[in-house]
Amino acid sequence: MGMISYDSYLKQIFLGNILLIVCCAFYLAWWMLAFRPENAVKGMRSGWLLIPAAVSGILSVVVILRGMGVENRSRELFSDSIVLWGGIAVYFLLTAVTLFFFKRPVTTELILIVGWVMLTLAEINALYAYQSFTWGIAAVFIAVTGIAAVISLICYVRYYHLDSRAGFYDGMVPLLMAALVMLGLTVVMAVRR
Numbered sequence: 761m762g763m764i765s766y767d768s769y770l771k772q773i774f775l776g777n778i779l780l781i782v783c784c785a786f787y788l789a790w791w792m793l794a795f796r797p798e799n800a801v802k803g804m805r806s807g808w809l810l811i812p813a814a815v816s817g818i819l820s821v822v823v824i825l826r827g828m829g830v831e832n833r834s835r836e837l838f839s840d841s842i843v844l845w846g847g848i849a850v851y852f853l854l855t856a857v858t859l860f861f862f863k864r865p866v867t868t869e870l871i872l873i874v875g876w877v878m879l880t881l882a883e884i885n886a887l888y889a890y891q892s893f894t895w896g897i898a899a900v901f902i903a904v905t906g907i908a909a910v911i912s913l914i915c916y917v918r919y920y921h922l923d924s925r926a927g928f929y930d931g932m933v934p935l936l937m938a939a940l941v942m943l944g945l946t947v948v949m950a951v952r953r
Contacts, residue, residue: 772823773949774946784936787810787813790807790810792932793809837884840885847874851871858917908938912938
């Protein structure tokens with residue numbers, strides 16, 4: 761890959777992906793124990809499982825961003841500033857649309873969904889820049905991320921309009937989407953080494 765070795769950057773992105781999968785697993789475990797319609801585990805709503813979820817989630821973002829830290833990229837799909845400012849604009853647009861048109865209370869899940877999409881798109885861009893991903897692989901993951909985002913947003917909007925059983929399953933879908941996309945990215949990174 762020329763004079764610059766991207767190996768350490770790729771390792772950081774790889775580790776960050778694993779940490780984000782761990783985050784989703786803890787968040788999902790908390791959700792499944794605290795919010796199941798029948799026989800929810802007493803004391804689980806206190807959210808102690810959210811502590812390792814939050815720690816691994818924050819660490820994953822830091823590690824992935826460090827892995828994307830090369831400034832002189834030989835190629836890019838798009839500018840990282842487009843991801844940043846576009847993501848911020850999309851968040852405020854979705855906040856207004858979901859609140860005023862769908863009467864959905866704004867919760868942290870919306871910022872988590874949008875933030876995850878922003879992070880994933882920036883990661884795909886970096887993996888393409890480091891020549892770890894071809895244009896085709898990057899395009900597939902961008903499409904998969906978009907589909908996962910739309911499904912997650914549909915679940916987000918519908919959640920408060922569902923009964924407890926349907927809401928229980930609906931609430932798991934965005935976590936599963938994020939974990940599966942990150943797992944896919946991680947597997948492809950491992951295979952292409």
